[in-house]
Amino acid sequence: MPDNTTSASNAAASAADRAYAEIRGLILAGDASPGTPLREEALADIVGVSRTPVRDALRRLEVELYAVRTPGGRLVVADWDSDDVAEIFALRAMLEGHAAARAARRATPAQLAELRHCNAAIEAAVAIEQPDVARFLAENRRFHDIILSASASARLSTMLAGLVEQPIVRRTATRYDRADLARSAHEHSQLIQAFAAHDEDWARAVMTAHIRRALHAFQDATPSK
Amino acid sequence: MPDNTTSASNAAASAADRAYAEIRGLILAGDASPGTPLREEALADIVGVSRTPVRDALRRLEVELYAVRTPGGRLVVADWDSDDVAEIFALRAMLEGHAAARAARRATPAQLAELRHCNAAIEAAVAIEQPDVARFLAENRRFHDIILSASASARLSTMLAGLVEQPIVRRTATRYDRADLARSAHEHSQLIQAFAAHDEDWARAVMTAHIRRALHAFQDATPSK
DNA sequence: GTTGCTGATAATGTATACAAAACTGGCCAT
DNA sequence: ATGGCCAGTTTTGTATACATTATCAGCAAC
Structure with missing residues (x-):
C-alpha cells in the first residue's frame, strides 16, 4: 500500500x-x-x-x-455530493483569488524566484511523453503554498487548509491530458507575471480562472454522483 | 432555544x-x-x-x-493589528457576499418574511430618540444568521462563525450615530428586495457594500492602533 | 562578557477511570 | 397494530494521573 x-x-x-x-x-x-x-x-x-x-x-x-x-x-x-464539491471550488476560487491579490502586492523577489523554479519543475513534469502526475501534484501544491505564504494572512491559510483537498485535486489532475496539464503550467506562469507586475486584479482574475477551470475538469471527470 | x-x-x-x-x-x-x-x-x-x-x-x-x-x-x-481587522472584514465581505448570492437563489417566502420581520425590529430599535443598541445588535445578528441559513452551505456557516466578531460589530455599532444605524437598516431592506427578486448579483453587491461600510465605520471609530 | 551546556521546572501530550447523556430494544396501554 | 415509556447498553463528556517535551536559570569554558 x-x-x-x-x-x-x-x-x-x-x-x-x-x-x-x-x-x-x-x-x-x-x-x-x-x-x-x-x-x-x-x-x-x-x-x-x-x-x-x-x-x-x-x-x-x-x-x-x-x-x-x-x-x-x-x-x-460527511456526505459530499456534487453541490458540496462545487461549493468547495467556489470558495477556493474566492479565497485563493484573494490570496493571489495579496501576494501580488507583497511578493518578494525571492518568492518570485521560488515560484518560477517551482513552475519550471511542473513544466518539466508534464513536458515528457508520459507526464509525471505525482510530481505535478507535489509541485502544484508547493506552488499554491508559496502563494499562500506570500499572501501573509494566517487566516487565509487556516481557512484554505480545510478546503484544498488534495484527493479532489488528484482526481482532477489524473483526468487531465497532457494539454490540460500544460495549460495549468501556463496559467501558473501568467500568475507569476501578475505577481511580478504587482497587479492585484490580474493575479486575482488568473487565479479565479485557474480554479474554476479545475472545477469543470473535475465535473467532466466524474459521472454525476 | x-x-x-x-x-x-x-x-x-x-x-x-x-x-x-x-x-x-x-x-x-x-x-x-x-x-x-x-x-x-x-x-x-x-x-x-x-x-x-x-x-x-x-x-x-x-x-x-x-x-x-x-x-x-x-x-x-493573538495580537490583532489594524491589518488583521481589515483582513477579517475583507474575508467577511467576500464570504457573506457569497452567502447573500446563494440566499438570493434559494430564499423561501417564509425566510423572506422572517427577514422582513427581523428588519422591522431593527428599524424600531433605531427609530427612537436613544437607539436601543443592544436590541439592534441582537436583531442584526439574527438577520445575518437567517441569510446564512438561507444560503444552505454548512461550509460557509462554519467559516463565518469564526469571522463574525460580535465584539467588533459591537465596537462599531456603539460608535454609529442614529443616522448610521438607520442606513444599516436601509441596506438590509435593499438586501431583502434583492432576495425577493432572486437577483444574486444584486444581493452580493449590497452585502459587500454593507460590510465594507462597517469596516470604515470601525476604522473611523478606532484611533489607529 | 558571551556562548553553550545541563538539569530543574513547568507546560503540554497522552492514557485511563468515571459521569452523564443518548440510542436501542422490548413491554405495555390504547 | 401503534405509540409511548422505561431500563439496559453504548457512546460521548469530564476529571485526573502519568509521560513527554520545552523553557530557563545557573554555571562552566572560552
Whole structure:
C-alpha cells in the first residue's frame, strides 16, 4: 500500500496527528463511507492510541467538514455530493483569488524566484511523453503554498487548509491530458507575471480562472454522483 | 432555544462551551492582553473545570485565531493589528457576499418574511430618540444568521462563525450615530428586495457594500492602533 | 562578557477511570 | 397494530494521573 495520499504517515508526528492522518485516510479512501459513525473507542483501537488524541483528530475533521455531528452529538462521515464539491471550488476560487491579490502586492523577489523554479519543475513534469502526475501534484501544491505564504494572512491559510483537498485535486489532475496539464503550467506562469507586475486584479482574475477551470475538469471527470 | 453564543456563561451549556465562552471573554475584554500565555491549568482553575474541556476550548480559539501557537507549542493570546481587522472584514465581505448570492437563489417566502420581520425590529430599535443598541445588535445578528441559513452551505456557516466578531460589530455599532444605524437598516431592506427578486448579483453587491461600510465605520471609530 | 551546556521546572501530550447523556430494544396501554 | 415509556447498553463528556517535551536559570569554558 504505497498510499497515504498527502503528507505521509509520519511516525515521528504526535499521536493526535497520526490519528488525524489515519482517520482522514479512512474517509478519503472510502473505507468509511458517508454516514458511517465515527466512534472514538473503535478508532482509538485502529490507530493504536487512546481516545484523547482521537477526539482531537475528530474535532479537526469536524471543522473541516469531513465529519458532521448528528443532533445527539455523534459524529458520522460527511456526505459530499456534487453541490458540496462545487461549493468547495467556489470558495477556493474566492479565497485563493484573494490570496493571489495579496501576494501580488507583497511578493518578494525571492518568492518570485521560488515560484518560477517551482513552475519550471511542473513544466518539466508534464513536458515528457508520459507526464509525471505525482510530481505535478507535489509541485502544484508547493506552488499554491508559496502563494499562500506570500499572501501573509494566517487566516487565509487556516481557512484554505480545510478546503484544498488534495484527493479532489488528484482526481482532477489524473483526468487531465497532457494539454490540460500544460495549460495549468501556463496559467501558473501568467500568475507569476501578475505577481511580478504587482497587479492585484490580474493575479486575482488568473487565479479565479485557474480554479474554476479545475472545477469543470473535475465535473467532466466524474459521472454525476 | 436562545442560542447565545456570544454573551456570557450559559450555565446550562457543556463545560467545554462555558470554557470557550469564558476564555474568549477574557481575551475580548482585554483581561488577557496580546502575548499573554494561555496555560491550560490556570484557565481550568479560573473556569472551574478540568483541563480537558479547556483544551477543547483552546483548540477552537486557535482555529479562530484568537490564540496563536508559539514554535514550542504553547498558546498565547493573538495580537490583532489594524491589518488583521481589515483582513477579517475583507474575508467577511467576500464570504457573506457569497452567502447573500446563494440566499438570493434559494430564499423561501417564509425566510423572506422572517427577514422582513427581523428588519422591522431593527428599524424600531433605531427609530427612537436613544437607539436601543443592544436590541439592534441582537436583531442584526439574527438577520445575518437567517441569510446564512438561507444560503444552505454548512461550509460557509462554519467559516463565518469564526469571522463574525460580535465584539467588533459591537465596537462599531456603539460608535454609529442614529443616522448610521438607520442606513444599516436601509441596506438590509435593499438586501431583502434583492432576495425577493432572486437577483444574486444584486444581493452580493449590497452585502459587500454593507460590510465594507462597517469596516470604515470601525476604522473611523478606532484611533489607529 | 558571551556562548553553550545541563538539569530543574513547568507546560503540554497522552492514557485511563468515571459521569452523564443518548440510542436501542422490548413491554405495555390504547 | 401503534405509540409511548422505561431500563439496559453504548457512546460521548469530564476529571485526573502519568509521560513527554520545552523553557530557563545557573554555571562552566572560552
